[in-house]
Each structure stands twice: as C-alpha cells, then as structure tokens.
Amino acid sequence: MNGVHDFGGMHGYGKINPEQNEPIFHNEWEKRVLGLFVPIMAASGMCVDEFRAQIELMGASNYLETTYYEHWLHAFEKLLLTSGLVTEEELRSGKASMVDPAVSPPVTVSDIPVITATGSSARRDATVEPKFRKNDLVLVRNEHPTHHTRCPRYVRDKIGQIDRDHGVFVFPDTAAHGNGEKPQHCYSVKFSARELWGDKAPESDSIYVDLWDDHLILG
Amino acid sequence: MSDHESDHEHHHANSRPLSEVELRVKALEQVLTEKGLVDPDAVDAIIETYEEKVGPRNGSRVVARAWSDPEYKERLLKDGTSAIAELGYSGIQGEDMVVIENTPDVHNLLVCTLCSCYPWPTLGLPPVWYKSAPYRSRAVSEPRKVLEEFGVSLPTTTEIRVWDSTAELRYMVLPERPSGTEDMDEEALADLITRDSMIGVERLKPIVKGAS
Numbered sequence: 001m002n003g004v005h006d007f008g009g010m011h012g013y014g015k016i017n018p019e020q021n022e023p024i025f026h027n028e029w030e031k032r033v034l035g036l037f038v039p040i041m042a043a044s045g046m047c048v049d050e051f052r053a054q055i056e057l058m059g060a061s062n063y064l065e066t067t068y069y070e071h072w073l074h075a076f077e078k079l080l081l082t083s084g085l086v087t088e089e090e091l092r093s094g095k096a097s098m099v100d101p102a103v104s105p106p107v108t109v110s111d112i113p114v115i116t117a118t119g120s121s122a123r124r125d126a127t128v129e130p131k132f133r134k135n136d137l138v139l140v141r142n143e144h145p146t147h148h149t150r151c152p153r154y155v156r157d158k159i160g161q162i163d164r165d166h167g168v169f170v171f172p173d174t175a176a177h178g179n180g181e182k183p184q185h186c187y188s189v190k191f192s193a194r195e196l197w198g199d200k201a202p203e204s205d206s207i208y209v210d211l212w213d214d215h216l217i218l219g
Numbered sequence: 220m221s222d223h224e225s226d227h228e229h230h231h232a233n234s235r236p237l238s239e240v241e242l243r244v245k246a247l248e249q250v251l252t253e254k255g256l257v258d259p260d261a262v263d264a265i266i267e268t269y270e271e272k273v274g275p276r277n278g279s280r281v282v283a284r285a286w287s288d289p290e291y292k293e294r295l296l297k298d299g300t301s302a303i304a305e306l307g308y309s310g311i312q313g314e315d316m317v318v319i320e321n322t323p324d325v326h327n328l329l330v331c332t333l334c335s336c337y338p339w340p341t342l343g344l345p346p347v348w349y350k351s352a353p354y355r356s357r358a359v360s361e362p363r364k365v366l367e368e369f370g371v372s373l374p375t376t377t378e379i380r381v382w383d384s385t386a387e388l389r390y391m392v393l394p395e396r397p398s399g400t401e402d403m404d405e406e407a408l409a410d411l412i413t414r415d416s417m418i419g420v421e422r423l424k425p426i427v428k429g430a431s
Contacts, residue, residue, distance in 0.1 A: 008332035008383065009360040013352040016368050022346050024270055029244040034269060034344070035262035036248060038311075043256040052334055068335060068350045070240060076247060086250055094246030096253035103255050112264040116273070117307075117340075121314035122387035150385045152332050154359065166315070166388055186386050188317075193379075197360050205379040207359050210386035 001146050004060040008154040009197070033069040033076075038115055039107045040076050044083045048120075049176035053148035054078040122170040124183040130213070131185065136162045137219035138189060140211065148176035151215045155207075158196055159219045160189040163208060171212050184213040269344055275414035277308040278341035278391060281318075282417065283408035286396045295393065296320055303341060313340035313389050319382065320393045321419070326373055327392045328366070328381045328419035330358035336384035338391050342414055349418065359383055369420040392419040399426030 007013075025031050041051070054075035055063070063071065080086045090097055107115065132138055142157035143149075150172045164187065171182040188208045193201035237245065251257035281303055285292035295302035299316035303309065316338060319327045331337065332355050337345035348354055357365050362379050366372070373379065382390045394416040400408060415421035 006333060007352055007355040010352075010356040013356050016348050016351065016353045016357075016365065018346065018348040018369070024274075024344055026347075027241075029241045031266045031270075032244050032248055032262060035265040036251075036257065038265055039257045039261055040251070043251070055334070064352070068347070073240065073243060073247070077243070080247075080251075085254070085256060086247075090250045091243070091246055094242075094249040096250050099254050106256055106258045107261045108258050109260045109264045112261055112268060115311070116265065116268050117310040119309070119311035119314040123315055150333060152383065152385060154332075166317075166386070169387060172386075186388070188382075188388075202363065202375055202379070204375060204377070205362065205381075207381045207383060209383045210388055212386070 001056055001148065002144055002153060003056045004063050005056050006153050008152045030069040033072050036076060037072065038112070040080065042107050043104070044079050044085060046079045046083065047170075047175055048122075049148060049170070049172040050079060050178075051075045052172070053176040056148060122172075124168050124170060124181065126168055126183040128168050128184055130165055130187075132162045132165075132187060132213070132216060132218070134162050134164065138162060138216040139219040140189075141215055141217060145173065147173065149173045149215075151211055152209065154196055155189075155191060155209050155211070158191055160191040160195070160209070163188040163190040166210065169212070171214060173212075173214065182214075186210055186212050187216075189216070269339070273308075273310075273340060274343035275341070275417065276409070277306075277343075278338070278414070278417045279409040279412035280405070281306055281308065281341060281391070282393055282412045283405040285318075285393055286400075286408055287405050292393075299391070308340045310340045312336070313338045315388050316341070316391065317382075317388050318391050318393050319380070321395045321422075323395070324376070325378045325380060326366075326419065326422070328358060328362050328379065329384065329390050329392060330355060330381060331384040332356070332359055333383075333385055336389060338389035341391050342417060346414075366420065369415070371420065371422055392417050394421075394423050397423045397425045399428060 055071045058074050077091055137159055139159050140155045140157060166186045168183045169186040171184055174180050174182045189211050191207050193205035193207060194203060196207060248257060252259055285295050291302065295318050299318040303316050321327055335345055335350040337349060359381050362381050363373065384390060411423060413421055416423050
C-alpha cells in the first residue's frame with residue numbers, strides 16, 4: 001500500500017538528531033514489548049510479513065505520532081484479535097475471560113537461547129528458476145497495490161540492474177495476507193542515484209534495493 | 220505474578236499513574252499469561268539477551284577478524300551468513316547476512332526505508348535515529364547530506380552505495396581498517412570499531428601514535 005511508512009525520498013521530516021549515549025530502551029514497557037515478540041509470534045502462528053502489514057494499516061497520523069515499540073504493540077493486539085486468541089474486552093480489562101485448556105505450551109526460558117540464536121529464515125530451498133541474471137537491466141513494475149508490498153514507491157517504473165541473486169525467498173506481498181509464500185528469487189537491484197532522483201544527484205552514487213521476481217520485468 | 224511485575228508496580232507506586240501505553244502492555248501480557256500463551260520468565264530471558272548478550276561488540280569482533288585474517292575476510296564477503304556463524308553471531312534478524320566492504324573509493328550506508336530492518340545478532344537493537352522518519356526518508360535520496368550530519372564529509376570522487384533492506388537480507392558494513400593499527404591484535408582492533416561505522420554513518424579515524 002502507498003502508506004506513510006514508505007518513507008524513501010520524502011521531504012519535511014527534518015534533521016536526524018542522534019541521541020548521545022542512547023540507552024537500549026527508554027522505558028520499562030518497551031522491554032516487555034520487545035520480549036513479547038517471540039512468544040506472541042509463536043502462539044499466534046503469524047509471520048513477520050503479517051506483523052509488518054498490521055503496522056502499515058495503523059493509519060498515517062497514528063503511525064507518525066507513535067514510536068517503534070508502540071507500532072509493535074499495535075500489531076500484537078491486531079494479530080491476536082484477528083486470530084481469535086484474545087478479545088477486545090480482555091485487552092481492556094487485562095483479565096482472561098476464557099482459558100483454553102488445549103492451548104499449546106508457551107515458549108519457555110529454556111527455549112530462548114536456541115530461538116534467538118536461530119531465528120526464522122525466509123530463505124526456501126524450493127527449486128525455482130530465476131527470471132533474471134546478474135547484470136540484466138530490469139524495469140520495476142509500475143504497480144500500486146493496496147495490500148502489503150516490499151517494493152518501495154521510489155523505485156517503481158525505474159530501471160535498475162541486477163547486482164546479485166540472493167536465492168529463493170518467501171514473497172512477503174502474498175505471505176502477509178495468508179495468500180501463500182510463493183517462493184521466488186530475490187535480488188539486489190542497483191539503481192543509479194540519477195535514475196531515481198534526477199540529474200542533480202551525484203553521478204557516482206547508487207542505491208541497492210532488494211526486490212523479487214514478481215516486482216520486475218526485463219528492462 | 221512474576222518478580223518483574225511486582226518490581227514494575229512497586230517502581231511506579233510512588234511516582235505516577237501508569238500511562239495509557241503502559242496499561243496496554245500490562246493488560247496484554249497479563250491476559251496472555253493467564254491464558255497460558257506467554258511465560259513472563261521467557262519474556263525476561265529475551266530482554267536479558269538483547270540488553271546483555273547481543274550488541275555491536277559482536278559485529279566489532281567480526282570486523283576485527285576480517286581485518287586480521289584475509290581468508291576469513293574473503294569468506295565473510297562471499298557468504299556473510301556462514302562466516303558470521305563461525306563466530307557464533309547468528310539468529311533473529313540476522314538469519315541471512317550480506318557484508319559489504321568500504322574501500323578508499325567506495326562508501327556504503329545502510330537503511331530500511333519501509334520499516335527498521337537491522338542486523339540484530341551483530342549490531343544489537345537499532346538506535347532510535349535509525350528507525351526515525353528523517354533517516355529513513357533521506358538516506359536514499361540525499362546520503363551525502365545525511366553523512367554530513369554525522370560529521371562525515373566525502374568527496375564526489377568517493378562512490379556512495381546505499382543499501383535499502385527491503386527483504387529479509389540483513390546488511391553490515393565492513394569498515395576500512397584505519398592506518399596506525401598495523402600492530403594491533405584482534406581484541407585491540409575490536410575496541411576501535413564502532414556501531415556507527417558498521418551502519419556506514421561513521422569513518423574510523425587513523426590512529427596517531429603517542430596521541431591519547
């Protein structure tokens with residue numbers, strides 16, 4: 001979707017202002033939100049693409065006015081409501097109105113070292129032919145889907161060059177909506193700064209964006 | 220109730236009422252705990268992992284090894300995932316890694332314009348500025364101005380490559396080894412290597428002998 005989250009190339013957000021000696025967390029509640037990610041994703045069976053799609057749907061002003069971990073909190077609540085694991089009333093009250101005795105056991109302390117050190121790769125060993133080869137010129141499809149996509153607006157309808165083939169990966173644009181993983185090749189595509197931003201951009205500079213077969217056509 | 224919850228309540232009992240977001244987080248964790256979907260001790264263990272075990276020191280060790288061992292560096296640039304796994308820094312948000320090398324002629328810069336993708340196992344959790352609208356909007360369209368705000372001024376003869384993490388690959392910059400570090404061992408080198416140099420918003424300074 002052409003949401004406000006798709007920041008690349010936008011103007012008006014001001015200077016960067018890094019915080020000196022920044023702490024890892026600014027509030028205790030941020031720690032709890034970070035720590036809830038793994039257990040909630042395990043309990044709900046949701047994938048990271050569904051998580052990101054929920055953040056993108058939170059509404060432009062809400063997205064801009066809230067912080068990173070508030071985005072996460074919003075996505076947790078939506079994913080859990082959508083999957084039927086909690087109700088609105090339970091989230092309001094903080095009290096479980098119904099406990100399912102058949103629920104799978106939660107992630108435990110002893111699971112954490114393995115889970116954090118392994119993660120969950122989106123790479124798939126499916127045999128899928130690549131549509132493009134290194135150095136091919138490609139045109140990014142000029143599509144504006146209303147669903148989740150990892151193809152940012154600033155490269156659409158632009159010509160780039162395949163820099164490297166990362167291999168076969170889950171396609172987030174479908175996986176985010178329960179429409180299957182649709183494994184396909186994901187590439188690093190090189191765009192000249194001038195192709196994206198015009199003649200005033202330095203000739204020497206370039207931007208590399210990871211895109212999938214379905215985002216591209218031969219240029 | 221777990222210890223952290225009682226600590227949490229105690230901490231706020233004498234200061235101020237909980238904010239709306241604090242109440243939401245508390246309610247969420249309580250409900251999920253009552254339902255048997257979350258074990259708060261596991262939440263504590265994850266927090267401890269990212270506060271104490273995983274951080275940019277890991278990435279520094281990868282870079283120091285690459286500077287000290289040309290064969291390791293070759294493996295790292297060819298297959299970042301397995302070379303980093305050799306040092307034990309794999310996992311969530313670093314499942315598939317790509318390491319890109321700065322040279323005297325090429326400077327690399329990382330960003331995630333769509334969300335805030337960042338290589339957790341080697342760099343830790345991302346700083347706020349990396350997740351902010353100003354950085355995410357500008358890094359791809361005016362990287363030189365962004366670098367100047369970080370105190371890095373590059374001549375137009377230096378090629379800038381910006382890497383937008385739009386997929387599940389996670390990138391890390393291999394900074395240039397500064398001059399004056401020829402006699403240093405890996406541990407001393409790792410002390411020099413900063414998080415920002417591995418994001419690409421800093422160039423490491425030459426070491427001048429005798430200077431403190």
